[in-house]
Amino acid sequence: METYDERLTGMLESFLFIAGDDGLTLNQIASLLQVELDAAASIAEGLRVNYEERPDSGITLRLYGGHYRLVTKAEFADDIVRMLENPTRNSITQASMEVLAIIAYKQPVTRIEIDDLRGVKSDGPIQTLVARGFIMEVGRMEGAGRPILYGTTDLFLDRFGLESIDMLPPLSEGDDEEQFGDTDLFMTKFQEAFEITEEGGNND
Incomplete structure (x- = not known):
């Protein structure tokens, strides 16, 4: 039968997975789990030890810059x-x-912001694009949690045949900002601009 501590550990693992690259601070963990800071630290440490002691686990928990993150071993x-x-x-x-x-x-x-535009979580695609060198962290937004800001890389420009980001073709006449709220329209315009299919692209 599941114990109270086991449930909290499972909750923390879920929260960290959803948080993705941004991770969670100890204060955020304590607030989400509705426990004191000492208890939150103990639960996080228990999860880390559990990952480290399991040879069948390819991920572990690390504390970077005050944020707990799930990372690969x-x-x-x-x-x-x-x-x-x-x-x-x-x-x-x-x-x-x-x-x-x-x-x-x-x-x-x-x-x-990406999640809001797409309507679904984007952690996986972001990690894939970072790993492939198309995007990178370019800073952090001011404010609560200081979320990571992402931008494209020189490799992106090279693969898509652009000298600079200013050379991105307009998605439509007038560059209507509202189209970003319509994923289907947005992607249609982007793919038409670069002659890209769902399976891949002419430069990738």
Whole structure:
């Protein structure tokens, strides 16, 4: 039967997964779990130890810059690189293309803003695009939590044949900002501009 502590640990794991790259501070964890700071720290440490002691787990918990984040274990680094370099993964998925398009035209932009525009979580596509070198962290937004801001890289410009981000083609006449609220229209315009299909692109 599930214990109270086990439920809190499971809740924390869920919260950290949803938080993605932004992670959670100890204060945020305590507030979300509705426990004192000492208890929150103990639960986080217990989760970390659990990950470290499990040989069948490829992820662990790390504290970076005051934020707890779920990360892959260092011992699997070579395997992850091999996976990312697998030629069968050359195509860009529709989800990743949506995120890349939003970042290209709206940068700098936070994950939350991307999620709001797409209507779904974007952690996976963002991690994929970072790993492939198309986007990177370009700073943090001022305010609560200081969320990460994302922008495109020189590799993005190179792969899409652009000298600078200013050379991005307009999505429509007048560059109507409202189209960003319509994912289907937004993606249609972006894909038409670069002659990209859902399975991949002419430069990727």
